[in-house]
Amino acid sequence: MFRRLLGFFAKDLAMDLGTANTLIYLKGHGIVLNEPSVVAIHADDYSVLAVGREARAMVGKHGRRIVTIRPLKDGVIADFEVTSVMIKSFLGSVLKRKQLVKPKLVVAVPTGITAVEKRAVIEAAEQAGAGKVLLIEEPVAAAIGAGLPIDQPVGSMVVDIGGGTTEVAVISLFAVAYSESVRVAGDEANEAIVRYVQRKHQMIISEYTAEQIKIKIGSALPMEKSLRVQVRGKEILSGIPKTFYVTDEEVREALQEPIQVIVESVRKALEKTPPDLAADIYDRGIWLAGGGALLKGLDRLISSDTGLPVHVADDPLTAIVRGAGTVIEHLDYYKPVFIS
């Protein structure tokens, strides 16, 4: 009885532990944390200097004795210790005071995650102070966040374009019926812009600058108005810092390859989807989620390539955590979605 009473007061949580961003949803409150998945560490004694936004601001601007680390790669834990530290810091800032009962935590993870990777997520969360850790596949969470009827015998296709991975999944009756995952998403797009600028302008820019270019003027198809952005970089030959312009057309050219891989994975998923579910998708269309869904014209490009209607989920950057949040609010109803 006492434990049940304590359980009533427990602050259960849901988390989108992403390659680029980590978001936390607190039961009964909504999204309470949205931070870059970055940790800054002192190289001498490995002490943690900053986590999240504060650590992100140090990237590319620190001396040799500081290291900035993105502990997740392609949606999975690449550096276990640093991930634990990061989760601990985020959970700590959300929960503030020590809890009498450890909170239940729903974590969204990529589809096709291995048993070892699952274990790593659960252990990192437990070390960070979580009680029971429940895992849900990211596209399922994204579909719930987008308001799709995943509890019905109806096929819904979600394309989640994150930082490290693009996941295409067909979901029906609480489960993934078919999925396709490629390690090409936002990060790869930034790297493609860095390479293009080197080749075309003989200038070196950081991945952060490339990301800003992508967000400001990036598009998958020509836009009504031509755009250009002023960029600061370093000339390859002289090493001298210089300012130059990059146009939307150039960014489209740079992004052609990664976009093609994403479109190809959607086409492949459609080909492999069982016929009855495919018929539902042909009727209802495809939903895009994740930060990559914000690339201008990507919905139109996928639509013209597949001949299907393509919708962008509301606030695609938060779709996964909102979906995982819905699950933590109605744990019993969504029991069938857990994968561990």
Ligand SMILES: Nc1ncnc2c1ncn2[C@@H]1O[C@H](COP(=O)(O)OP(=O)(O)OP(=O)(O)O)[C@@H](O)[C@H]1O
């Ligand atoms: N307006 C925009 N246009 C294009 N890309 C964008 C835009 N805004 C954000 N992004 C990209 O979205 C990506 C981050 O998306 P998101 O937070 O959904 O990924 P994540 O969940 O951290 O990654 P993953 O799912 O791979 O673990 C970044 O690569 C970022 O550059």
